[in-house]
Amino acid sequence: MSPNSNVEKRVRAKYPDIEIKKILLSQIFNKIGRGNISRQKDLIPSKNGVNLIVQKNVDNGYSGNFELGENRIFKAQSIIIGRQTGWVYYQPEKFMTTDGVLVLESDFQITDSQGLYLASAVNKQMGPFGYNNPVSVAKLKKLDIYLPFSSNGMIAFDYMEAYIKELEAERIKELEAYLVATGLNDYVLTDEEEKVLGHLKSGEIEWGVFKITDVFNITNTHNILKKDIVPDSGSTPYVTAGENNNGVSTCITYDLGKIERGNSILIAGKTMVVTYQPQDFFSNDSHNLSLNLRENNRYEKNTQLFLVSSLKAALFHKYEWGNSISSKKIKSDYISLPINNDKRPNYQIMSVYIKAIEKLVIKGVVEWKNKQIEATRDVANSD
Known part of the structure; x- marks a missing residue:
C-alpha cells in the first residue's frame, strides 16, 4: 500500500x-x-x-x-x-x-x-x-x-x-503528532540564546578569518562506486553528492577499511554539497573531502552545523561543476568565524546560535501548523 x-x-x-x-x-x-x-x-x-x-x-x-x-x-x-x-x-x-x-x-x-x-x-x-x-x-x-x-x-x-x-x-496532522512526541513544540529561547542572537544582530560579536586548513584536518574520502554496493544491506550510511536526506543514499555493509570517520563535515567535491555526518559512513567518490575539527573536544552537533553554514558561505560562490573543489585548492581558502578573547574560534557561541535558530524555526513551523489547522477546520465547518 x-x-x-x-x-x-x-x-x-x-x-x-x-x-x-x-x-x-x-x-x-x-x-x-x-x-x-x-x-x-x-x-x-x-x-x-x-x-x-x-x-x-x-x-x-x-x-x-x-x-x-x-x-x-x-x-x-x-x-x-x-x-x-x-x-x-x-x-x-x-x-x-x-x-x-x-x-x-x-x-x-x-x-x-x-x-x-x-x-x-x-x-x-x-x-x-x-x-x-x-x-x-x-x-x-x-x-x-x-x-x-x-x-x-x-x-x-x-x-x-x-x-x-x-x-x-x-501531513499537518502527522507534523502535529511528531512535534508533540519529540518535544519540539517547546521553542522558548533561554536568556543565553536571546543574548547571543541580540549580540550577533547588533554586531557586538567579533569575527576572525582563518585558513580552513587551520581549523580542520582535511582528507579525501575513499571511492566506493554505486555499482559495487548492495543497497539496504547494512546500517552504515552510504553518502553521495546529493543534498536530499543529508546526502545519504542508502545504508550498506562494506569493507570497514574504507569507512569514513563520523561527527565530521563532508564536502561533495563535484557538486559542492556540504553536509554534517554524525555517524561513520561510506563515501561514493574520492573527490569528496572529509573535514574533522583540529580541536577534537569541539565535536558537537550544533557547532558542526554552524561550520557547515560558514563553509557554504565561504566556498559556494567560488566552486561549481567544472571547477570543483579539491584538497589542494582548499589550502588557499578562508572561513569567517566568531572569536573569543584569545582570538580563537568561539565554538560555544556557534552552538548556542544554532540552538536558538532551531527554536525560531520550530516556532515558525508550529505557528504555521496552527494556522493551517484552523483553516482546515474553517473549510470543514463550511461544508
Missing part, C-alpha cells in the same frame, strides 16, 4: 467517476523552454531581483534573487526539470534559470495545488533519466504522464486540487 493510499481512497470517494489515463506531456505543456544562464558567477545579487532556479534537490531549486539583465524570464505556474538530474519542481513565481534546466509552460491557468500534482505526475516518469541519459526537449515531447480524467473525457483538475489539499491536511 502506497504512503498516500489513504488520501487517494478518501478523495476517490468524493470523485467516484475518476479514471487515471495516459496522456502525452506535450498535450498539457505546449511550450518547453530552456534557461540561458551559463555562468552563475556573472549574476548580480539583488534583494528585489528575480528568483534564480538551478539543478539542486532542495529549496525547490531556489538559489537566490538576482538582477534579470538580458536573461530569459519564465512565467509563474511553470514546472522545471533538471536536464542532468531529472529533478522536477513546480514554480509558483516568475523566475530565470540555467541552461541545465528545461521549463514546461502551458497556455491555461493552474492553481498551485494543481501545479504540485502535475509536477508529481511528471516526476514519476523521470526514472530513466540522469547524468548518463539527460532529459531533452525531444524526449519530453514523446513522454507520457498519467493524469485523472472525468467521465466526460476532460482532465479532472478539481480532483488534483482536492487530492493535494487532502494530502496537506494529513
Whole structure:
C-alpha cells in the first residue's frame, strides 16, 4: 500500500467517476523552454531581483534573487526539470534559470495545488533519466504522464486540487503528532540564546578569518562506486553528492577499511554539497573531502552545523561543476568565524546560535501548523 493510499481512497470517494489515463506531456505543456544562464558567477545579487532556479534537490531549486539583465524570464505556474538530474519542481513565481534546466509552460491557468500534482505526475516518469541519459526537449515531447480524467473525457483538475489539499491536511496532522512526541513544540529561547542572537544582530560579536586548513584536518574520502554496493544491506550510511536526506543514499555493509570517520563535515567535491555526518559512513567518490575539527573536544552537533553554514558561505560562490573543489585548492581558502578573547574560534557561541535558530524555526513551523489547522477546520465547518 502506497504512503498516500489513504488520501487517494478518501478523495476517490468524493470523485467516484475518476479514471487515471495516459496522456502525452506535450498535450498539457505546449511550450518547453530552456534557461540561458551559463555562468552563475556573472549574476548580480539583488534583494528585489528575480528568483534564480538551478539543478539542486532542495529549496525547490531556489538559489537566490538576482538582477534579470538580458536573461530569459519564465512565467509563474511553470514546472522545471533538471536536464542532468531529472529533478522536477513546480514554480509558483516568475523566475530565470540555467541552461541545465528545461521549463514546461502551458497556455491555461493552474492553481498551485494543481501545479504540485502535475509536477508529481511528471516526476514519476523521470526514472530513466540522469547524468548518463539527460532529459531533452525531444524526449519530453514523446513522454507520457498519467493524469485523472472525468467521465466526460476532460482532465479532472478539481480532483488534483482536492487530492493535494487532502494530502496537506494529513501531513499537518502527522507534523502535529511528531512535534508533540519529540518535544519540539517547546521553542522558548533561554536568556543565553536571546543574548547571543541580540549580540550577533547588533554586531557586538567579533569575527576572525582563518585558513580552513587551520581549523580542520582535511582528507579525501575513499571511492566506493554505486555499482559495487548492495543497497539496504547494512546500517552504515552510504553518502553521495546529493543534498536530499543529508546526502545519504542508502545504508550498506562494506569493507570497514574504507569507512569514513563520523561527527565530521563532508564536502561533495563535484557538486559542492556540504553536509554534517554524525555517524561513520561510506563515501561514493574520492573527490569528496572529509573535514574533522583540529580541536577534537569541539565535536558537537550544533557547532558542526554552524561550520557547515560558514563553509557554504565561504566556498559556494567560488566552486561549481567544472571547477570543483579539491584538497589542494582548499589550502588557499578562508572561513569567517566568531572569536573569543584569545582570538580563537568561539565554538560555544556557534552552538548556542544554532540552538536558538532551531527554536525560531520550530516556532515558525508550529505557528504555521496552527494556522493551517484552523483553516482546515474553517473549510470543514463550511461544508
